[in-house]
Amino acid sequence: MLTGAAMDDRAGAQAGMAPAWPLLKAPPTPWPTRRLGPFAVSAMGLGCMNICHAYGEPLAETDAARLLWAALDAGVTHLDTAALYGFGLSEAWIGRHLSAHRDRFVLASKCGMTGVDDGRGGKVRVIDGRPATLKATCDEALKRLRTDVIDLYYLHRWDKQVPIEDSVGALADLVRAGKIRAIGLSEVSAATLQRAHAVHPIAAVQSEYSLWTRNPELGVLQACRELGVAFVAFSPLGRGVLTATPPDPAALHPKDIRRAMPRFAPPHWARNLALREQLVRLAAQAGCTPAQLALAWVLSRGPHVHALPGTTRQEHLMENLQALRLSVDAALLAELEAVFAPQAVSGARYNAQGEEEVDTERF
Numbered sequence: 001m002l003t004g005a006a007m008d009d010r011a012g013a014q015a016g017m018a019p020a021w022p023l024l025k026a027p028p029t030p031w032p033t034r035r036l037g038p039f040a041v042s043a044m045g046l047g048c049m050n051i052c053h054a055y056g057e058p059l060a061e062t063d064a065a066r067l068l069w070a071a072l073d074a075g076v077t078h079l080d081t082a083a084l085y086g087f088g089l090s091e092a093w094i095g096r097h098l099s100a101h102r103d104r105f106v107l108a109s110k111c112g113m114t115g116v117d118d119g120r121g122g123k124v125r126v127i128d129g130r131p132a133t134l135k136a137t138c139d140e141a142l143k144r145l146r147t148d149v150i151d152l153y154y155l156h157r158w159d160k161q162v163p164i165e166d167s168v169g170a171l172a173d174l175v176r177a178g179k180i181r182a183i184g185l186s187e188v189s190a191a192t193l194q195r196a197h198a199v200h201p202i203a204a205v206q207s208e209y210s211l212w213t214r215n216p217e218l219g220v221l222q223a224c225r226e227l228g229v230a231f232v233a234f235s236p237l238g239r240g241v242l243t244a245t246p247p248d249p250a251a252l253h254p255k256d257i258r259r260a261m262p263r264f265a266p267p268h269w270a271r272n273l274a275l276r277e278q279l280v281r282l283a284a285q286a287g288c289t290p291a292q293l294a295l296a297w298v299l300s301r302g303p304h305v306h307a308l309p310g311t312t313r314q315e316h317l318m319e320n321l322q323a324l325r326l327s328v329d330a331a332l333l334a335e336l337e338a339v340f341a342p343q344a345v346s347g348a349r350y351n352a353q354g355e356e357e358v359d360t361e362r363f
Helices: 004-014 061-073 085-104 131-145 164-176 190-199 220-227 268-286 290-299 314-325 330-339 352-357
Strands: 033-036 039-042 078-080 106-111 113-117 123-127 150-155 180-186 204-208 230-234 305-308
Touching: 033 230, 033 305, 039 078, 061 085, 061 314, 078 305, 085 106, 085 113, 085 131, 106 113, 106 131, 106 180, 131 150, 131 164, 150 164, 150 204, 164 180, 164 190, 180 190, 190 220, 204 220, 220 230, 268 290, 268 330, 290 305, 290 314, 290 330
Parallel strands: 078 106, 106 150, 150 180, 180 204, 204 230, 230 305
Antiparallel strands: 033 039, 113 123
């Protein structure tokens, strides 16, 4: 039986509008799962930054909603967002379109890096790890997400002006208050993880990790394994490079963050594009797409490693998920890993400011 709200949504659909509460399909045969703190989730989640942040114009809300519904229909049980993404827009869309299905997925979001008014009618990104700020950001997120509790709440960046113990202490207060269930950290080193873990158990570390970004192998990946912490790999497809259709740096949107990343600029881009051709060759040998092989490699790095690709297209969502069914010969994976040895990738992953803002180990 439909509630009044659902009946209104159905009427909207009949009028040609996207419903806020569709009748979702029954979940398919479950994908392989991995532990994410106290939760068991699909080993591949969906990163919800791309729908409205960082890579150009946001999707239309109706298209974003369809992508989110498609992820749930496909059996994805781990959705990841942040207060930063669209300066709250990603959280708001998830709340508006998925709150009725809250029991079908583990919800992760982030604080500590948000947007504040720039005095000119816009927003500017800031890193602020002060306890009061983190608690206020959580309260705002709960309203946008239309939920009583966030399952996994990350410190998006460590604010180096604030001891990590103080920021994690504030998140621990949120656990005790019942507003979040587990604590995560993003883009931190093994040493910082260990300091934080001494204050309160850390459920997950999220950092960039892919064939062409191997920094976690310098310490934090092993530290996670030893401490029983999940490692969530964002940008596992190298920000689109490790796919069948790599981006054209000259055609990127003016606000695309890749314009400021050295790897996408001369002379690095030509070298990295040539490196990618080896991925294409090996994917053909494996009988899969380049993206699927790149994701399979990430998932092969240990049972505590999760892949978190983002996308704006349902066909790419489904393509990515098929990597969970892929069986790749260990020798081929080893050859792939050797091709993408850290010294073979040309250029830093961030510009000088971005490199200063993260706490990860560096080659």
